[in-house]
Amino acid sequence: MKLPIRVILIATIASVTLAACASKTKPPPPVADNTTQTDRTTTAPDNGGKYKVGDLDTDSCLRQRIVYFDFNMTDIKPQFQAAISCHAAYLRQFPTARVTLEGNADERGTREYNLGLGERRGNAVSGALGSAGASTSQLNTVSYGEERPVCKDHSEDCWQKNRRVEIVYTAKQ
């Protein structure tokens, strides 16, 4: 069965390349624009239309809808590149599918500043999806800053859960 092996091979090479790239360069400081991150992602593999709409609920990669971030950082960590890739592949396969990237921040820092941080993170994911094959018309970013916490404890354990971008499908196809 050649086709699936080829897909697996390409995906493996892609993820190894991404991991290697990620380990070579330091993440940029928050103030720098985040396009350097998106340059590193490769185009989503041509999956030959492998996804069905229902896969959004069943495929293990597509079910990953949250990208988490380090404090005050807006770059996408290596462990989320696979999710970026599969969502980009899905969006590329279904050109009328739409996502909203909801950017969030933890409670530290002021609320208005955190609106900015949430937007940066949402844009980072949006940019990564775009570089990986999604069309910009499919992507919309909204920042909620620290206004939509999933937990309210004053601890890193909770803060890290709030530093996130949620990939929300507003149209699945």
Place this chain on the structure above:
Amino acid sequence: MTIETFARFAMACLLTCCGSVAIAQGLNSDVPTIDIKNGTATATPIAVVTFGVEGGGLPPQTDVADVIRSDLNRCGQFRALAKNDIVEFPTRGEEIKFPTWNMLKQAYIVVGREVQGAGGDVRVEFELFDVAKQQRLQGLSISGQASDLRGVAHQIADLIYEKIIGVRGAFWTRIAYVTSKGSGANIAYALMVADSDGFNPQTVVNSRQPLMSPAWSPDGRKIAYVSFERGNSSIYIQEIATGSREVVSANKGINGAPKFSPDGTKLALTLSNGINPDIFVMDLATRHTTQITKHFAIDTEPVWTPDGQNLVFTSDRGGKAQLYQASAAGGDATRITFAGESNMKGTVSYDGKKIAMAQGNGNVYRIAVLDRATGETKAISTGGLDESPSFAPNASMILYAATEGPRGVLFAVSADGRVSQRLVLADGDVREPAWSPYRQRGQ
């Protein structure tokens, strides 16, 4: 009992009395409880004697002297003699026996009486005396509605404050703040306006989506705020008396941090247009916006200097968030904060001399005040997650948001950091406070 022990006893009574008076007057679970933490030995001792009531009719629901005492204590510059320690009850100057008050080490004494008129009117007369000199400093009367005796009491406290301190009092003012109750998908948000001591809360907006950043117009009639009810952050301006409101900014991306200019004709705001937040100024008549900052950093939280010429704002263009200043007509920005790891959300005093802000060091966020003349910065709150400072219009106090355990609460701290008062809602979080300008009669 020595005077010293007596004074300590009086202080203990004061702290207990203030807390218990506030609770006793709370008619429902939404009236904030007020606790006064710490006192200061250098505060001016003043006795405010219970006011007499004349004119028949029902006894008033408000103890005017109590409200005045609480006001004077809150600002940190006075220490009002506890009600329990007042054993003589003059209501007029000629009834005052000065040796009594001298023995109680009071520097000033206030006496007064409420005269109830027909139809819900009330006239409150008061006199302020220097105890040592036995000299009357002030004798005035304030008219108002019996239903707003608290407002009349605050106005009297302002007059007393100004007579002694020489700066206009800011007790007859209001505060705006955001509350949130519930969790998960069932959060109810409200934008509230209350007296600056937390009493008489009124709802301005109710929403199931987040509300942020309330800002007062200089005439105190309108509030600008950020609402997520349209899905994205957008800015509304609402007239408090009528509830009528309009959207003034609903661009793509962030619409945030609105602030009226001192003359009320413009609004400074943050717009990102989906890319990165920058500072803009909107002419409220034409709705035309001028871009003030053009930088890929996060530029937000603009505040006006009192002369309306410059904007102080938060920017992380240098790596971490700090405060910068730029002309309100546009131009280069200069950094103005150099102490602390990060500084955000400046608030400028009425005379432009001080800026209070949320300063972060590690994971500790405190309120700090920058003296613009000397360049010195001083922390005035103990910190944790303190943010959102707002100066009283006379800069005698700063209101800010803090947390106590899981709950968001507001603190009002004296400008020197010595006395603080906590305002707590019975349930839910309180945050994003904004102190109103001076009130105008008829508002």
